[in-house]
Amino acid sequence: MSNDSAPSRRGFLTGALATGGAVAAARASAQAPDPAITELQPWMQYLGDGVDARPYGSPSRFESHVIRRNVEWLTADPVSSVNFTPLHELDGIITPNGLCFERHHAGIAEVDPSAHRLMINGLVDKPLVFTMQDLMRFPRENRVYFLECAANSGMEWAGAQLNGCQYTHGMIHNVQYTGIPLRLLLEEAGVKTNGKWIMPEGADASAMTRSIPIEKAMDDCLVAFKMNGEALRPEQGYPVRLVVPGWEGNMWIKWLRRIEVGDQPWHHREETSKYTDLLDNGIARRFTWEMDAKSVITSPSPQAPILHSRGPTVLTGVAWSGRGTIPRVDVTLDGGKNWHEARISGPSFDKSMHRFYFEFDWDGTPLLLQSRAHDSTGYVQPTKNALRDVRGENSIYHNNGIQTWLVDERGEAENVEIS
Numbered sequence: 001m002s003n004d005s006a007p008s009r010r011g012f013l014t015g016a017l018a019t020g021g022a023v024a025a026a027r028a029s030a031q032a033p034d035p036a037i038t039e040l041q042p043w044m045q046y047l048g049d050g051v052d053a054r055p056y057g058s059p060s061r062f063e064s065h066v067i068r069r070n071v072e073w074l075t076a077d078p079v080s081s082v083n084f085t086p087l088h089e090l091d092g093i094i095t096p097n098g099l100c101f102e103r104h105h106a107g108i109a110e111v112d113p114s115a116h117r118l119m120i121n122g123l124v125d126k127p128l129v130f131t132m133q134d135l136m137r138f139p140r141e142n143r144v145y146f147l148e149c150a151a152n153s154g155m156e157w158a159g160a161q162l163n164g165c166q167y168t169h170g171m172i173h174n175v176q177y178t179g180i181p182l183r184l185l186l187e188e189a190g191v192k193t194n195g196k197w198i199m200p201e202g203a204d205a206s207a208m209t210r211s212i213p214i215e216k217a218m219d220d221c222l223v224a225f226k227m228n229g230e231a232l233r234p235e236q237g238y239p240v241r242l243v244v245p246g247w248e249g250n251m252w253i254k255w256l257r258r259i260e261v262g263d264q265p266w267h268h269r270e271e272t273s274k275y276t277d278l279l280d281n282g283i284a285r286r287f288t289w290e291m292d293a294k295s296v297i298t299s300p301s302p303q304a305p306i307l308h309s310r311g312p313t314v315l316t317g318v319a320w321s322g323r324g325t326i327p328r329v330d331v332t333l334d335g336g337k338n339w340h341e342a343r344i345s346g347p348s349f350d351k352s353m354h355r356f357y358f359e360f361d362w363d364g365t366p367l368l369l370q371s372r373a374h375d376s377t378g379y380v381q382p383t384k385n386a387l388r389d390v391r392g393e394n395s396i397y398h399n400n401g402i403q404t405w406l407v408d409e410r411g412e413a414e415n416v417e418i419s
């Protein structure tokens, strides 16, 4: 079935173009009869499944290639590893729950919500323990945020390496969370005047912890239990995770079991040996929490080549900033000689992914595609060389440099670097 469907879909598209008046396409469709039109397809000859055949729906079997994927040589073991969101297959701004990339340090904790507790302790007037039922009695909010691992694009510091935006940029997802403002829970416990930091802790076997300043905790953090309307997936921290808008993914503690309030940061593993950026002079940047503005063209890209020949072509991609919205994205087809303003379509939320498009007439010659995000603070996404000038070559984290795809005459794309 899937073998037949590729050529016949192409046939259908040529047919559609013919009505639009494309001369070459019209000639093609006049030649051979198209079986997608002349043959009765099996799905028209038999009744389909009834309701309830699929009580929890999943995508069409023709979409089975749209999955998270990992890079096996990156990590020694899948329980402490990462896989990547298939950005090249998605559109709009929301990442479907089953495709959100996963980053676990000790595998997926399968938490029974009835046996799960959230404790607030440390420098508070009254230490508290909440059941999931208790949490449901606090006012909730719905907000859309991206989560990007600080190591996203980390493999690309020294030069172009991985062939596809799924691998170069796929440690990101963008989800509508339903959650309780963390401020409300902290106020319930009563933070003492010397309480300046919080340390959220996960209930997985890694018991992941990070230090977060109290100002951020009181500002826009959420204790979230729903993603895109349904319960968090186990991979994403079911039954409850911390949402730390705009800040590096590592701080978004999953399977959240405890929040300690203290008067100084804890200097744990994830903020010393990891998630710090070693500069050329041997000094490391620390507490680099905010994710800088970034963008990537998702199609055309190495996993999403141009399948048609010259003519009308849709370029699309995503852009985001940990400091606000994205009012503007520029794209270039010729490696930066000429820049064009892309069209942003879809909601523009604070600290959320934005979707951009640029429609152009491809003349069939090679392209050097790049996108450049501007955020609402006026910051402009830098070139990779500009980043390396200030951060050196030791870094892994916070690579928000401009990505380049080289598209050849056949429409195939590859990861290259020109600046």
Ligand SMILES: Nc1nc2c(c(=O)[nH]1)N[C@H]1C(S)=C(S)[C@@H](COP(=O)(O)O)O[C@H]1N2
Residues within 6 Å of the ligand: 100, 101, 102, 103, 104, 105, 106, 147, 148, 149, 150, 173, 201, 202, 203, 204, 206, 207, 208, 235, 236, 237, 248, 249, 250, 251, 252, 253, 254, 255
């Ligand atoms: N408890 C716990 N929380 C965690 C992690 C973890 O391993 N355990 N990984 C962190 C890292 S490094 C990232 S990038 C994000 C990934 O979130 P995701 O799996 O929803 O993509 O979760 C963070 N929270």
Ligand SMILES: [Mo]
Residues within 6 Å of the ligand: 103, 149, 150, 151, 249, 250
């Ligand atoms: Mo991460």
